Amino acid sequence: MGADLPAVVADWFAAKGWAPRRHQLDMLTRARAGRHALLVAATGAGKTLAGFLPSLCDLAEEPGFDGLHTLYISPLKALGVDVQRNLLGPIGEMGLPIRVETRSGDTPSDRKARQRARPPHILLTTPESLSLLLSYPDSFLLFANLQTVVIDEIHAFARDKRGDLLALSLARLQRIAPTMRRVGLSATVSDPDAYRGWLAPDANEELVDLVIGDPGAEPDLSILVPDGRVPWSGHSGRYAAKQVMELIERHKTTLVFCNTRSLAELIFQDLWKTNDQSLPIGVHHGSLALEARRKVEAAMADGRLRALVCTSSLDLGIDWGDVELVIQMGAPKGSSRLLQRIGRANHRLDEPSQGTIVPGNRFEYLEARAALDAIDARELDPEVFRPGTLDTLAQHILACACAAPFKQGELLAEIRSAAPYAGLQDDVYDRVLQYIATGGYALKAYDKFRRLVEDSPGHWRITKPDVARQHRMNAGIIVDNPMLDVRFKNGRMLGRVEEGYASTLTVGDHIFFAGLSLEVERFKDSDIIVRASAKEARLVTYGGQRMSMTTHLADRVRAFLATPAEWHRFPDDVREWLEMQQRRSRLPEPDELLVETFPFEKRHYMVMYSFEGWNAHQSLGMLITKRMEKAGLKPLGFVANDYAIAVYGLEPIDDPAPLLSPDILEGEFVEWVEQSMLLKRAFREVAVIGGLVDRQHPGQRKTGKQVSFSTDLIYDVLRKYEPDHLLMKAAWEDARARMTELGRLARLVERAAGEMVHVPATRVTPMAVPLMVIVGREALPAGGEADEALLIEAEALAAEAMRED
Numbered sequence: 001m002g003a004d005l006p007a008v009v010a011d012w013f014a015a016k017g018w019a020p021r022r023h024q025l026d027m028l029t030r031a032r033a034g035r036h037a038l039l040v041a042a043t044g045a046g047k048t049l050a051g052f053l054p055s056l057c058d059l060a061e062e063p064g065f066d067g068l069h070t071l072y073i074s075p076l077k078a079l080g081v082d083v084q085r086n087l088l089g090p091i092g093e094m095g096l097p098i099r100v101e102t103r104s105g106d107t108p109s110d111r112k113a114r115q116r117a118r119p120p121h122i123l124l125t126t127p128e129s130l131s132l133l134l135s136y137p138d139s140f141l142l143f144a145n146l147q148t149v150v151i152d153e154i155h156a157f158a159r160d161k162r163g164d165l166l167a168l169s170l171a172r173l174q175r176i177a178p179t180m181r182r183v184g185l186s187a188t189v190s191d192p193d194a195y196r197g198w199l200a201p202d203a204n205e206e207l208v209d210l211v212i213g214d215p216g217a218e219p220d221l222s223i224l225v226p227d228g229r230v231p232w233s234g235h236s237g238r239y240a241a242k243q244v245m246e247l248i249e250r251h252k253t254t255l256v257f258c259n260t261r262s263l264a265e266l267i268f269q270d271l272w273k274t275n276d277q278s279l280p281i282g283v284h285h286g287s288l289a290l291e292a293r294r295k296v297e298a299a300m301a302d303g304r305l306r307a308l309v310c311t312s313s314l315d316l317g318i319d320w321g322d323v324e325l326v327i328q329m330g331a332p333k334g335s336s337r338l339l340q341r342i343g344r345a346n347h348r349l350d351e352p353s354q355g356t357i358v359p360g361n362r363f364e365y366l367e368a369r370a371a372l373d374a375i376d377a378r379e380l381d382p383e384v385f386r387p388g389t390l391d392t393l394a395q396h397i398l399a400c401a402c403a404a405p406f407k408q409g410e411l412l413a414e415i416r417s418a419a420p421y422a423g424l425q426d427d428v429y430d431r432v433l434q435y436i437a438t439g440g441y442a443l444k445a446y447d448k449f450r451r452l453v454e455d456s457p458g459h460w461r462i463t464k465p466d467v468a469r470q471h472r473m474n475a476g477i478i479v480d481n482p483m484l485d486v487r488f489k490n491g492r493m494l495g496r497v498e499e500g501y502a503s504t505l506t507v508g509d510h511i512f513f514a515g516l517s518l519e520v521e522r523f524k525d526s527d528i529i530v531r532a533s534a535k536e537a538r539l540v541t542y543g544g545q546r547m548s549m550t551t552h553l554a555d556r557v558r559a560f561l562a563t564p565a566e567w568h569r570f571p572d573d574v575r576e577w578l579e580m581q582q583r584r585s586r587l588p589e590p591d592e593l594l595v596e597t598f599p600f601e602k603r604h605y606m607v608m609y610s611f612e613g614w615n616a617h618q619s620l621g622m623l624i625t626k627r628m629e630k631a632g633l634k635p636l637g638f639v640a641n642d643y644a645i646a647v648y649g650l651e652p653i654d655d656p657a658p659l660l661s662p663d664i665l666e667g668e669f670v671e672w673v674e675q676s677m678l679l680k681r682a683f684r685e686v687a688v689i690g691g692l693v694d695r696q697h698p699g700q701r702k703t704g705k706q707v708s709f710s711t712d713l714i715y716d717v718l719r720k721y722e723p724d725h726l727l728m729k730a731a732w733e734d735a736r737a738r739m740t741e742l743g744r745l746a747r748l749v750e751r752a753a754g755e756m757v758h759v760p761a762t763r764v765t766p767m768a769v770p771l772m773v774i775v776g777r778e779a780l781p782a783g784g785e786a787d788e789a790l791l792i793e794a795e796a797l798a799a800e801a802m803r804e805d
Helices: 007-016 022-032 047-061 077-094 109-117 127-133 161-176 192-199 238-250 261-273 290-301 335-342 362-376 390-403 408-416 426-438 465-474 551-561 564-569 572-584 614-630 667-675 677-689 704-721 726-739 742-755 766-772 784-801
Strands: 036-040 070-073 100-103 122-125 148-151 181-186 208-212 220-223 254-257 281-284 307-310 325-329 354-358 452-456 459-462 483-488 493-498 510-513 516-524 527-532 593-600 603-609 635-640 645-649 756-760
Touching: 007 047, 007 077, 022 036, 022 047, 022 181, 022 208, 036 047, 036 192, 047 070, 047 077, 047 148, 047 181, 070 127, 077 100, 077 122, 100 109, 122 127, 127 161, 127 390, 148 161, 161 390, 161 408, 181 192, 192 208, 220 362, 238 254, 238 261, 238 325, 238 354, 261 281, 261 307, 261 510, 281 290, 290 493, 325 335, 335 354, 335 362, 354 362, 362 551, 362 572, 390 408, 390 426, 390 459, 390 465, 390 677, 390 726, 408 426, 426 452, 426 726, 459 465, 493 510, 551 564, 564 572, 572 766, 593 742, 593 766, 603 766, 614 635, 614 645, 614 667, 614 742, 645 766, 667 726, 677 704, 677 726, 704 726, 742 756, 766 784
Parallel strands: 036 181, 036 208, 070 122, 070 148, 100 122, 148 181, 220 354, 254 307, 254 325, 281 307, 325 354, 483 527, 593 756
Antiparallel strands: 452 459, 483 493, 510 516, 516 527, 593 603, 603 645, 635 645
């Protein structure tokens, strides 16, 4: 060991009674050979130390190193804080003169300026903050001696716009510091070679060595089914609050994961009602004020909480070694996500992480069982990489121009060395440059959109210094929805809610937020003033994309339906439900699309079981109801979940096939997207990212309403005069790919054309019950009476559906 490690590092391991793990030494060997590396290792395997070990050894052997040695890129600001704490401990214990600092949007401006003038040896930052650093002229000096970039939780952002921005920044860093090494770290990656390609210069995966950590102990996973009964409806697991509280009582510390922020607030309230021992419980999600989140994180780190109800805000990397149990409320939606969450329990490689899923309904039970089987089979969610986005590219090019004038051909070669942009065409690149230079054909008369000028052929610079200042104030990839602050009268901020939700509130309303029941007192500017209340509140519904079940979990659920030999593994009521469905209607084969039609309470229903996810079903519901209207079928509405969609109207649907013909994705889809808010919302995002609309000016910040108003005006102009504008094209890509899951929608329509099986039934079928229960109920406030009414209706519907005759 001593031969591989400097004495001071070897002595530190010995003093701890530890030996470095094989993969940690492997990472050191790769570093000494100057190789890029991707480390895939289980949570608790010392990934972070493995990523930093070569840097610590370098700096221990070269104590006089001056300047920035290592950049650590994290998807979350909070992760940087957590890693800094875990890194400063070993550095201090080794007595190494290594300076470590963090830099994010929360870092004070005086410290940011000092970091550029006198950089630390190790800087922990985010993709957005790195991009901003690269927009300064002194970036060429700052990064000149950079040795290593460590990208943690690489799976969390490589495939989205933040990944596009980071890939472009890596290409620039490699140009400034040609010998710089790239290192990626992750616990859950299903296709390591794809990530090696993303991480590598020129997308050449051969340049990146793959290091696999030793496997940890197999996780200990179970499904909680109170009294052997799984509800017909719902998707939250709230019915099991008492049993969840009993699990919390039996474990030292528990994380309770929820799929949405609103559910986290409800589960917190449910648990508190059954918390007879008054155990300390917290709540944590992205809408809460930073101060509130930090306070809860500190309480967890100090062991002062017995349970924390949370969302994906804690999916990544915060290292609390005392977490004994992770509970997933509702369906997991993906095996990788579930594994990531379960990995938050017991950060020790040789002891199993303990996890429990609480399914919300019978379909969710099948999904939970599918997720556990997938984890047993070591099958992770498939990962799809797509070409880089043009709005992100525009932002990066402007950042480069703010740092220094550039040559068109040289910058294109640099951009193409970033994997997402390897296939960037010359003409598209030219269009992006022209867009930054003039705003495009319809906007070029306006001076404010002129940001680049071509001094001589192929030589570009920014038009004036103000362009750089505005860019740095407005750059970033995360575009928040218009938000309002929730505050007490004394000014204390609790967090933020979406403007759309706030517009549904009136003075005197009661809401659950930050673990409290609050009464709305008044509205003031962009604040909602509240006070604590003892009254039962209604649900806070936050915005954000709803998670859909991954395709491979959907495939496993379909396989369960078609394989009765598997059903002995299910609770009695789930098995009886499937057996009765088989008798009353049919169960679809894996490649079939089952469509049932039946009358119920003077309406006519059509239910399709496609398992393509909530987002695709929402889109399809809109399209089918439009088509029903044209066909004179008098539609009244639709409801959807991850598994199926139910459309209902006043006329019977005797032949479902025409409603699902493939041309629905050409005619109705294009028309619907263009008329809906979907495209406007997508355009707002690309306009902000692409620098067409500023979020802030010196001394002021635009409200969400002002930004929306600005982008709506520009959208209307471009749609009328320049519909093929670069950002209109980018908005269409976003609207199709991200917001409607078009690929799954297309598969669904394709299957309908070739494999649809229509079963006309005389009444509600067993598999339709979970959907039928929510017809007309989607907008009901959450709470005791409404939930009770749903349960009573579900039981009545189920009794009819499960009748033998």
